[in-house]
Amino acid sequence: MLLNQFLLLAAALFCIGVYGVLVRxxxxxxxxxxxxxxxxxxxxxxxxxxxxxxxxxxxxxxxALFVVAVAAAEVGVGLAMxxxxxxxxxxxxxxxxxxxxx
Amino acid sequence: MSALIVAAEANIAQQVAFWFLALIAIGCALKVVxxxxxxxxxxxxxxxxxSVGCLYLLAAAEFVATTQFxxxxxxxxxxxxxxxxxxxxxxxxxxEVAEEKRVGGALVALLLLAxxxxxxxxxxxxxxxxxxxxxxxxxGIDPESLPDSLDISEVNNRFELAExxxxxxxxxxxxxxxxxxxxxxxxxxxxxxxxxYIVPFEAVSVLLLxxxxxxxxxxxxx
Numbered sequence: 362m363l364l365n366q367f368l369l370l371a372a373a374l375f376c377i378g379v380y381g382v383l384v385r386x387x388x389x390x391x392x393x394x395x396x397x398x399x400x401x402x403x404x405x406x407x408x409x410x411x412x413x414x415x416x417x418x419x420x421x422x423x424x425a426l427f428v429v430a431v432a433a434a435e436v437g438v439g440l441a442m443x444x445x446x447x448x449x450x451x452x453x454x455x456x457x458x459x460x461x462x463x
Numbered sequence: 464m465s466a467l468i469v470a471a472e473a474n475i476a477q478q479v480a481f482w483f484l485a486l487i488a489i490g491c492a493l494k495v496v497x498x499x500x501x502x503x504x505x506x507x508x509x510x511x512x513x514s515v516g517c518l519y520l521l522a523a524a525e526f527v528a529t530t531q532f533x534x535x536x537x538x539x540x541x542x543x544x545x546x547x548x549x550x551x552x553x554x555x556x557x558x559e560v561a562e563e564k565r566v567g568g569a570l571v572a573l574l575l576l577a578x579x580x581x582x583x584x585x586x587x588x589x590x591x592x593x594x595x596x597x598x599x600x601x602x603g604i605d606p607e608s609l610p611d612s613l614d615i616s617e618v619n620n621r622f623e624l625a626e627x628x629x630x631x632x633x634x635x636x637x638x639x640x641x642x643x644x645x646x647x648x649x650x651x652x653x654x655x656x657x658x659x660y661i662v663p664f665e666a667v668s669v670l671l672l673x674x675x676x677x678x679x680x681x682x683x684x685x
Contacts, residue, residue, distance in 0.1 A: 364590040367522065368583045370485050374492055374511070376576040381496035383568035389501060389546050393508050396539065397492055400515050403527075411522040411592050415651040422652045423660050425527050429534050430667045434674030436539050440546040441681035447550040 367408035374401035388443040388453045392436060399432045480521055488514040499556040505544050512536050522592065526649040621646055 374397055381394025403425045410421020447453050491510035498504050512535045519528035625646050645651045656664050 363588075364592045365583060365587050366481060366485070367518070367592065368587060369580060370488065370518075372576060372579040372583060373489055374515075375579070376572040377489070377492040377496055379575055380568050380572035383571060384496065384564050387501060387552070389543060389550065389552065390504055392546075393495055393504055393543060396508060396535075396543075397495065397511060400512060400535075403531075404515055404518060407519050407522050407524045407527060408592065411524065412590065415645070415648060416655075419648070419651045419655045420660075422524055422527050422648065423655055423663075425524070426530055426652070426656075427663060427667055429527075429530055430671060433534060433539055433542075434671050436542055437674050437678040438681070440542060441678040443546060444549055444682045453550050453552075 364408055364412050367404060367411075371401040371404040371408070374398075374404070386454050386456055388446060388455055389440070391455070392439050392443070395439075396432065396436070399428060403428050477521065481518070484514045484518050484521070488518070500554075501547050501552040501557070502544070502554060505540060505547060508543070509536055509540055512540070523648060525647070526652050 378394045378397030378401060381397060382391055385391050385394060406421040406425045406428070410418040410425075412418065413421070443453055446458065450458065488511050491507045491514065494507040495504050495511065498507065512531065516528045516531040516536070519525075519531060628641060628646075645654060
């Protein structure tokens, strides 16, 4: 297998995630698109780690594990914020949250 | 069963598996960002995460693949579905895409893909997936340190080494020596996390604690 196959697939997933973050209206859906982006990054890390091989390349695996842990923390806090938003304004439509708009 | 092979030898089974998983991942990802049902988006995300986990297995990252399945699919998706439930997301179709942003968003994404694709093809074309030198193929095990009664002339990677060890007839002290060697990637990752990367490991624990407390404080009822 070529290294490029994994990297291009990760780039495609990243761009689909970017599209999702830009276009989606609901807060939960934006968080899901962010998860897509993080998975694309993880795929990249694992691909480079496989190219180097252990013992040097194992840093890629360790980094990917830390990314998974940080993603879990981020989704937890992000969902808590979305919940608070829902409680205050009864909707999670990000278009309607424009209190700071001039 | 052979491990990652350098690009010169195309392995049909690996290619079939890769393209099958890649098409599932891209298809489910596209559905995540375009579907009008929120719950279906969460389930399509499970499809993406599952296929990416299987791609990790294809790249010989078994510990990360297991973590992906258990933590990402088993915990993060469940958390997202709870979030969908608690914010009373509509169970039927709803226009979840901002219409006027769709063209701009697609343009940005395609431009990004073009730039990244050009950089990747320019930088990494024809590089095979899989280490070239013997020490890395054996996960860092020095062939000199293996017991002499083990025939490693035909061993190319750590999977064949494990097979050779299983088939060979070794004495008890030789087996005890071999057990210390990092034959699987999981062992190398474990050695690495608890020696080289112990500080980031502890820092991530503190981060998770902070996130846990933060989420509870944010979301409790007044």
